[in-house]
Amino acid sequence: MSALPSPAPAGRRLTWPWFLVVVVVYLAILQGLGALIAVDRDSGDSQFPTTESIIRSGVIPIGLSVLFGAAVVTWLGWWGSILRYRVPVRHWVRFVPISMLVVAVLGMNYPNLADQPLSLVLSLIVMTLFVGIGEELMFRGIGVQVFRRAGLSEGRVALWSSVIFGIVHLSNAFSEGVQAILQAVVVSTSGYFFYLCLRVGGTILLPMLVHGLWDFSLVSNSAGIDPKAYPGMILPIVLQVVLIVLVIVKRHTIEPVDSSDGTGPHPQTARRAVDS
Numbered sequence: 001m002s003a004l005p006s007p008a009p010a011g012r013r014l015t016w017p018w019f020l021v022v023v024v025v026y027l028a029i030l031q032g033l034g035a036l037i038a039v040d041r042d043s044g045d046s047q048f049p050t051t052e053s054i055i056r057s058g059v060i061p062i063g064l065s066v067l068f069g070a071a072v073v074t075w076l077g078w079w080g081s082i083l084r085y086r087v088p089v090r091h092w093v094r095f096v097p098i099s100m101l102v103v104a105v106l107g108m109n110y111p112n113l114a115d116q117p118l119s120l121v122l123s124l125i126v127m128t129l130f131v132g133i134g135e136e137l138m139f140r141g142i143g144v145q146v147f148r149r150a151g152l153s154e155g156r157v158a159l160w161s162s163v164i165f166g167i168v169h170l171s172n173a174f175s176e177g178v179q180a181i182l183q184a185v186v187v188s189t190s191g192y193f194f195y196l197c198l199r200v201g202g203t204i205l206l207p208m209l210v211h212g213l214w215d216f217s218l219v220s221n222s223a224g225i226d227p228k229a230y231p232g233m234i235l236p237i238v239l240q241v242v243l244i245v246l247v248i249v250k251r252h253t254i255e256p257v258d259s260s261d262g263t264g265p266h267p268q269t270a271r272r273a274v275d276s
Contacts, residue, residue, distance in 0.1 A: 010147055012076035016160075019146045022072055023168060026065055026138055031171050034061040035190025046223035058127035067135040072142060082141040082204055086257045087154060088197040090156060095246075097197040099239055100210050104217040106165065112228045113220050124223055137166040139191060140198050140207050154199075162191035189244055190214075196247075196254070236242045238245035 022239075037059040039050070071081055113121055134275045143161040152160070166188025170180055197207040214236070221233045247254075 003159050009081060009145075011081065012075070013149070014142070014146055016141070016150060017177065019143060020164075022142065023138065023164065023249060027168060027171055029065045029068055033064065034058075037061070045050045046227050048124060048227055049225045050184065051123050052267070054123040054127055055119065058265055059130065062127060062130040062134055065128050066137065067195060069134055069137040069142065073137065076142070078145055081145055082137070084203055085198050086146070086202050087199055089196070089254060090253055093196050093254060094200050096193050096243060097200050097206060097210050100193065100197070100214055103239045104210075107230075108217045108219040109223075109228070109230035109233060109234040110226060112230060115223045115228070119210070120223060124219060128219060129212045130217040131215050132208045132210075134196065136204055136208045136211055139140045139168075141204050144195065144198070149190075152263055158192055158195045162188050162195060165191035186240065189240065193243055199254075220241075253272055265271055269273065 034057055037060060039053040048058070058172050073082060143164060144157055147157040147160050148154075166186075167183040168188045169184045194207040194211055197210050198204060200206065218233075218236060221227060221230060
């Protein structure tokens with residue numbers, strides 16, 4: 001028996017410090033351009049009061065961040081690795097994307113959306129679609145690949161990509177104050193759930209879908225000049241707590257039985273035996 005190294009992943013190399021630089025540029029596009037062209041909100045009770053506010057504060061800067069992320073992936077030559085993430089996972093983990101999709105649909109504030117102009121609802125759909133694509137491409141796409149290619153275990157890949165995802169949302173402190181700290185913690189846990197969606201789907205398209213629909217459900221409660229409260233909005237909060245407890249309890253059973261326990265090096269850094 002002789003051992004041969006696994007083939008090196010395709011594309012250019014990006015170290016984690018340079019990934020942080022990419023994230024800073026990504027943030028500058030989102031927050032800088034968003035602040036530059038944003039419309040003053042007429043109502044403190046509404047985050048997205050008008051179609052114009054959604055387009056200028058959300059659709060345009062987030063859409064440009066998607067283009068930036070796509071340009072980075074293209075330059076790196078990582079599209080194949082990002083679109084296909086074939087890392088097995090236990091069957092129970094399927095509960096994560098399924099439950100998030102179901103709760104997003106059930107928790108959507110349909111009465112409030114029904115009272116809004118069609119243009120506002122459509123712009124909200126486009127904005128949250130861009131959020132799902134852009135944030136997943138940046139963190140479950142580029143971020144996950146950066147840490148995988150550095151030889152980290154899947155557990156550490158999930159941890160660091162999720163932590164950075166949460167830290168990025170601290171930038172919301174400029175507009176939302178100290179509550180952005182709590183938001184960053186919650187977003188970090190959501191980032192881990194989106195990572196599990198990536199593992200379940202075997203493609204980044206699934207976490208993009210889950211993320212976009214999840215965010216649309218959340219912002220459906222703050223759309224329009226006078227948004228109406230909806231009992232279903234409690235469902236995402238309840239599910240978030242349930243998933244946190246579930247993952248903590250079953251964290252040692254995420255990896256398949258015949259794979260590594262998540263504490264060793266990534267398979268790309270391991271060696272495989274073949275017949276000599």
